[in-house]
Amino acid sequence: MQIHASIEELMGEFDFDPDALKTKYLAERDKRIRTDGIEQYVEVTAEYSRYIDDPYIEPGFEREPLFDEVEVVIIGGGFGGLLAGARLREAGFEDIRVIEKAGDFGGTWYWNRYPGAMCDVESYCYLPLLEELNYIPKHKYSFAPEILEHSKRIARRYNLYENACLQTGVVELRWDESSARWIIKTDRGDRMKAQYVAMANGPLSRPKLPGIPGINDCKGYTFHTSRWDYSYTGGDSSGGLTGLTGKRVGIIGTGATAVQCIPHLGEWAEQLYVFQRTPSSIDVRNNAETDPAWVESLESGWQQQRMDNFNILVNGGDQDEDLVGDGWTDIFRNLTRVAVTLAGRKLGRRLNSEERAQLLELSDYRKMNQIRNRAENIVEDPVLAEALKPWYRQFCKRPCFHDEYLPTYNRPNVTLVDTHGKGVERLTENAVVVDGTSYEIDCLVFATGFEVGTSYTRRAGYDIIGRGGKHLSDHWSEGLRTYHGLQSHGFPNCFFLGFTQTAITVNVPHALNEQAKHVAYILSESRARDKQTIEVTAEAEQDYVDEIRRLSRLGARFYAECTPGYYNSEGEPGNRSGFFSEMYGAGPIQFFKVLEQWRAEGSLEGLDLR
Ligand code: NDP
Secondary structure, eight states: OOOOHHHHHHHOOOSSOHHHHHHHHHHHHHHHOOTTGGGGEEOSOGGGGGGGSOTTSOTTOOOOOOOOEEEEEEEOOSHHHHHHHHHHHHTTOOOEEEEOSSSSSOTHHHHOOOTTOBOOSOHHHHSTTHHHHTOOOSBSSOBHHHHHHHHHHHHHHTTOSTTOBOSOOEEEEEEETTTTEEEEEETTSOEEEEEEEEEOOOSSOSBOEEOOTTTTTOOSEEEEGGGOOHHHHOSBTTBOOGGGTTOEEEEEOOSHHHHHHHHHHHHHOSEEEEEESSOOOEEOOOOOBOOHHHHHHOOTTHHHHHHHHHHHHTTTOOOSOOSSOSHHHHHHHHHSHHHHHHHHHHHTSOOOHHHHHHHHHHHHHHHHHHHHHHHHHHOSSHHHHHHTOOOSOGGGSOOEEOSSHHHHTTSTTEEEEEOTTSOOOEEOSSEEEETTEEEEOSEEEEOOOBOOSSOHHHHHTSOEEOGGGOBHHHHTTTSOOOBTTTBOTTOTTEEEOSSSSSOOOSSHHHHHHHHHHHHHHHHHHHHHTTOSOEEEOHHHHHHHHHHHHHHTTTTHHHHHTSOSSGGGTTTOTTOTTSTTTTSOTTOHHHHHHHHHHHHHHOSOTTEEEO
C-alpha cells in the first residue's frame, strides 16, 4: 500500500505493515467461509424445540381463550413493545393489549439471564424512559436483572400488565376486510380482534444451534445461553454457580454473550473447555457505580440530550462534548466519518476518497493492534494469547468490552480449544470432538447466538395475511418492502417496529423510541381525522424501497472482506434478509430527521386513510 503523505502527516509513523495485515485478514476470512452459510445452523423446532422452552416460569399456567376485541394489539413485550405501549398511552390510547410469549415483560432481558449478563451500552442512554420513571441505574453499564426489573417498571407505570396476554404465542394474523380488523390467533386458542397491530418481535429473538453431527446424541446436560438453566448450574445471574462444582463444562461460541458468561463458568466449573471458532475483539470495560453527585447535577431533558449526543457520535457526527466517553464513542470517532471530518479540519481541506479509505483502514489496523496487544498483555501463555487475537476489522463483528474475560484464560482449569475457524467437528454421547480429539464434558452450553438472515415470518414464527389474502412472506419474498420501515402495502393498520428498513444504531432502544413515537403520531392523527384504516400506498412503498436499495450498497464491500458472522450473513453480504442488508443506509441521524420532518409536514404523505 502506497501511503499518502497527507495520511502520514495525520497519523504519524506506522509500526505495522498494512499489506501484511490485509493479507492475514483475508486469509483468516477465507479459512472460515463455508458453502452452507446460514444453512449451517439448525432451526430450533421439532426435536430441538426444548431449547426454547421457558425455564423461568412455573409450569401449569392456564387460562380461558379470548374472543374479544381491543383497539391496539402489541406483539412482543420487550423494549419495542414497551415503548410502543408507553407512547400510545401518552397519546391517549386506553384499549391496548400486549401479547408476549414469555412469562413477563423484558424481551431480550427476560430471556438472557446467563451469569454475567449485562448491557455494554451505557445504561443512562440504554434504559428507556429514565426521566419519565424517575429512575437512575446503579451502574454505568447495567447488569441484566436491573434491566429486566426496569422493563417491568415501565409495564407497571404505563399500565401494560392490564389486559396483557403473557405466555401466549401468536400463530396467525389475518386481516378481515368486512370488519376492517385484524384477527389474531394464538397458541392458547384465542381468536381476538384488533383495529391496529404493532409488531415488536425483536431482531435477535430466536436462538440458533449449530448443525453439528451428533447434536442429539449428547447425553451431557445441554442448553442455550438464552435459556440458562440455574436449576442445574446453581447460582444466578450474578454468579455462584455451585451446581458446577466438580463438573466438566463446555461452551461453544465466543461472541458477546459467551464473553460475559465465561468468567463465571471458569470460576465454578472444575474444568471449562471454551470451543472457539473466531475470537471476539475485547476492549476495556471500566464499569463504575453511578456517582450521586453526577445525578444531582442532572437537569430536565438530560436523557434525550445524552442519547442524542451518543447517537450523533456513533454515527459519524461531531459534538463539542462526548458525554458518554466510552469504548463505543472512541471507536466510532476514530474509525468512521468523524475521523475523516476531523482529519479534513487538520489538513485544511477535504480528503479525497482514496485518502478517506486509507485513513479509515489504517486507523482500524492501529485500533485492532491495540486490541491484540491487550490480549498479549493480559494472557500469560503466549500461544494462548495468540489464539485469542481477532484478525478482522473492528466492525466486522460486534465489538466486545470486558475486563474479566481475558484473565479467565490464566486459570489452570480453563482450556481454550481453538478450532482454527473450523468449529466443533461433532458431538458424541459424552464429548465434544475437535480435529479428532475428544473433550469429555458433563454439561455443554450453546452460546451460538440467534437466527439472523432467514425470513421475517420464519423468525416471527407465523405469517401475516393481509388484504386479499396476501401473505407477508410472499410480499417480502424478494426482500423487505416497507414505508419508513414501519408499514407495508396490503397490510393496513399493521406496524413493524424494529429492524425492517429502519436505521439501526448502537443504542437500539433509541431507535425503537423514535419508531414508537412515529406510530403513536400516525394512530393519533388517524383518530383525530376519524378514520378507520391507514395503509401505505403502493407508490410510496416502492419509492421508499428504491431509496433503501440505493443507500444500502454503501457497506457491501466492507462486509465482503469481513470474516463470516451474523453481520454479513455468514459471508454472504448480499443476503436480502441479512442483519444490515435492508437498513436505511444514510444512518439514524438522517432517518430520525426524515420521520420528524414527515410528522411536522402533517399531510401523512404516502398513506391512504379511510
Ligand atoms: P453471536 O452470534 O455473536 O456468537 C455466536 C458464537 O457461536 C460465535 O462465536 C460463533 O463463532 C460461535 N459458533 C457458531 N457455530 C459454531 C460452531 N459450529 N463451532 C464453534 N463455534 C460456533 O451470538 P451472541 O449470543 O454472542 O451475541 C449475539 C448478539 O447479542 C451480539 O452480537 C449483540 O448484538 C447482542 N448482545 C449484546 C450484549 C450487550 O451487552 N448489549 C451482550 C450479549 C449479546 P463465529 O464467530 O466463528 O461465527
